[in-house]
Amino acid sequence: MSKHKSLITRATIVFLFISPVCLAQQSAGQYEDLGQKTFTLEQEFKYFHQKYDNAVIEHYYDEQVEASDGPDRELVRFLSSILFDDFDWWQSIWDQATRDDWAAKASLNKAERSYNFWKARFNKNSKVELLDFIVMREYVCIGFKISNESANYYFMPFVQEHGLWRLDEAFMSTELYQKLSLQVSKSDSADFNKSDSSAE
Amino acid sequence: MNRLVKLVVVGFLVVTCAAKSDEPVPYVWVKPTFAASIPLQKNLKIQSNFEYHLYKPNKTTEKVRLVRRKYASNDNAELALTSRMSAIASLDYSWWLDTWTTDSKTLALDYYASKGLDKAYWLAEWKEQFVGRNITLKYKVEYGDYVVMIYNVAQPNGKPSYLDLPLVFTKEQGDWLVSLELRANPLIHFSPWISGKDKELVSYE
Numbered sequence: 001m002s003k004h005k006s007l008i009t010r011a012t013i014v015f016l017f018i019s020p021v022c023l024a025q026q027s028a029g030q031y032e033d034l035g036q037k038t039f040t041l042e043q044e045f046k047y048f049h050q051k052y053d054n055a056v057i058e059h060y061y062d063e064q065v066e067a068s069d070g071p072d073r074e075l076v077r078f079l080s081s082i083l084f085d086d087f088d089w090w091q092s093i094w095d096q097a098t099r100d101d102w103a104a105k106a107s108l109n110k111a112e113r114s115y116n117f118w119k120a121r122f123n124k125n126s127k128v129e130l131l132d133f134i135v136m137r138e139y140v141c142i143g144f145k146i147s148n149e150s151a152n153y154y155f156m157p158f159v160q161e162h163g164l165w166r167l168d169e170a171f172m173s174t175e176l177y178q179k180l181s182l183q184v185s186k187s188d189s190a191d192f193n194k195s196d197s198s199a200e
Numbered sequence: 201m202n203r204l205v206k207l208v209v210v211g212f213l214v215v216t217c218a219a220k221s222d223e224p225v226p227y228v229w230v231k232p233t234f235a236a237s238i239p240l241q242k243n244l245k246i247q248s249n250f251e252y253h254l255y256k257p258n259k260t261t262e263k264v265r266l267v268r269r270k271y272a273s274n275d276n277a278e279l280a281l282t283s284r285m286s287a288i289a290s291l292d293y294s295w296w297l298d299t300w301t302t303d304s305k306t307l308a309l310d311y312y313a314s315k316g317l318d319k320a321y322w323l324a325e326w327k328e329q330f331v332g333r334n335i336t337l338k339y340k341v342e343y344g345d346y347v348v349m350i351y352n353v354a355q356p357n358g359k360p361s362y363l364d365l366p367l368v369f370t371k372e373q374g375d376w377l378v379s380l381e382l383r384a385n386p387l388i389h390f391s392p393w394i395s396g397k398d399k400e401l402v403s404y405e
Contacts, residue, residue: 029258030257030258030261030278031255031256031257031258031261031340032255032256032257032258033253033255034254034255034256035253035254036251036252036253037251037252037253037254037392037398038249038250038251038398039249039250039252039386039387039390039392039398039399039400040247040248040249040250040398040399040400041247041248041249041250041386041390041399041400041402042245042246042247042399042400042401042402043245043246043247043248043401043402043403043404044243044244044245044401044402044403044404045243045244045245045246045403045404046241046242046243046403046404046405047241047242047243047244048226048228048239048240048241048242049239049240049241049242050228050232050236050237050238050239050240051236051237052232052234052235052236053234053235053236053237054235055232055234055235055236069233070230070231070232070233071230072232072233072234073233130232130234133232133236135228135229135230135239136244137404137405140230175246175248176244176246179244179246180244183242183244191240192237192238192240
């Protein structure tokens, strides 16, 4: 009897010690480890590229007007709003999502900071030359340079919203925008030797 | 003979130039308003890599064993999957709500509300699609801060469904909870563990 009892006790002790080990092993052996993997996504975007032909902006708008006469005209209005120091007009040229984002993060003063960035780079003595007109999917991006400035290349993405061309700030932080901007700014003008008779 | 060669050369040049000028100008839906060249069509390629770790459950552990709520836990992704499936299969709507991360729950409920998908809809859906079905874990994917559990809900006849579904978990205050943060992530979209393809090419017009 006492022999049996001692066997049961031993079995209990063995079980108590071994079972956590078994459970741990079971947990580690739940899976077959198929290893570290890499998935590669290659995205190919088709776009159309036109080079402007000595397109220096000569005339700016002297009041806020709304028209859907083309994304490059809207860029002229964008610059005009800075020239006339009209912050409300300048903000209206950005799309609703951008303005909502600015409003939601009002404490960051994103709109004011962006406006000041532009005011520091463009004024009445600036000469702006349009360089590239890019159509990719629903976006039209316009590349230009400001002459009195350190020859930086600017690339502004417009989308249509309620029939008007508006700037999309969120798109400017995407990899697609950044790679497109880089590729377009490095493009060789020699590839573009014909002029488009259909342009005004 | 010389004249013939000249004619051929000139003829070739004329044909070549004609072919070039006959190239159709691509149609672009919007035009510049300042003088510009004709449009050239170009391509931009972007390559993105997604690193993940893949596990396949053993035959003995692939079955999701449902539990009652008082025995449930969200201490790891396996237990969290069990919780989620148990909540659904036991038609416990409030438990199901507790399996979401805070942000994803708000996002999901707002979206469902906009589509008229209320509690009654989900209970009916779960009764139809989950109750009494075998649920199998197919793969476990570790991806950054996320664990994606790929599961299959059997058909009423017990055979596996043709569809393997991903459920994304992330840790919030010590609990593994369901997240919608990867809803637009290409890795989830292409699910290479199911397609078997480690590379995809997508062309956008």
